[in-house]
Amino acid sequence: MKILTILGSPKKSGNTATVLSMFEEKVGTDHEVERIHITGYKVGGCLGCMKCHEKKDEPGCVQKDDALTIFDKMIKADAIVYASPLYCWSFSSQIKPLIDRHVCLVSDYGTPEHDSLISGKPVALLVTCAGPIEENCDAIQGIFAGITAYEKVASKGNFILPFCTTPDAIGDEGAELAANLAKAITG
Numbered sequence: 001m002k003i004l005t006i007l008g009s010p011k012k013s014g015n016t017a018t019v020l021s022m023f024e025e026k027v028g029t030d031h032e033v034e035r036i037h038i039t040g041y042k043v044g045g046c047l048g049c050m051k052c053h054e055k056k057d058e059p060g061c062v063q064k065d066d067a068l069t070i071f072d073k074m075i076k077a078d079a080i081v082y083a084s085p086l087y088c089w090s091f092s093s094q095i096k097p098l099i100d101r102h103v104c105l106v107s108d109y110g111t112p113e114h115d116s117l118i119s120g121k122p123v124a125l126l127v128t129c130a131g132p133i134e135e136n137c138d139a140i141q142g143i144f145a146g147i148t149a150y151e152k153v154a155s156k157g158n159f160i161l162p163f164c165t166t167p168d169a170i171g172d173e174g175a176e177l178a179a180n181l182a183k184a185i186t187g
């Protein structure tokens with residue numbers, strides 16, 4: 001299985017990267033894993049022109065930036081993990097442009113022909129945050145539910161590590177979350 005992970009934190013070795021690494025190490029022995037750290041890619045905000053909907057068999061985005069490279073990797077992957085720190089109850093601003101640009105992967109939304117270029121793929125959400133899950137992580141989970149339905153992908157769940165302080169302090173709870181994520185995405 002080819003697993004693509006997308007790290008949406010501005011930090012290369014922060015809390016989210018630490019838990020994501022635990023997941024990657026867990027699945028890396030039996031599966032091929034590629035990580036995209038979003039800060040290494042130039043992804044502009046969606047222009048809302050909807051030109052992309054003129055093409056169904058490829059991402060027809062007019063912006064020829066690194067989003068197209070990422071989409072190519074997503075299309076070729078067997079599973080995708082989106083990893084983000086919780087920023088103001090939502091995705092980080094580093095990964096949000098990529099989320100918006102997903103619009104060019106989808107065709108015929110709202111009709112019986114609704115489809116996407118990554119339709120059916122197992123996907124999961126990994127989040128780290130400083131606060132609790134309850135009354136803190138509702139928005140990001142709602143957005144992810146919307147995106148997965150829009151993409152017609154198979155959501156394998158939301159994996160959230162609450163009360164994070166520093167990467168060094170991420171212990172057994174992080175490892176357990178990573179193991180559960182591994183089970184969900186490969187099982």
Ligand SMILES: Cc1cc2nc3c(=O)[nH]c(=O)nc-3n(C[C@H](O)[C@H](O)[C@H](O)COP(=O)(O)O)c2cc1C
Nearest residue numbers: 009014015016085086087088089128129130131164
């Ligand atoms: C701009 C900003 C906004 C944040 N917003 C929230 C929030 O709404 N809820 C929360 O629990 N933590 C919030 N946090 C804390 C981060 O989610 C938390 O420290 C996370 O584990 C950082 O991951 P990272 O080290 O990968 O960047 C915020 C941190 C920053 C810098």
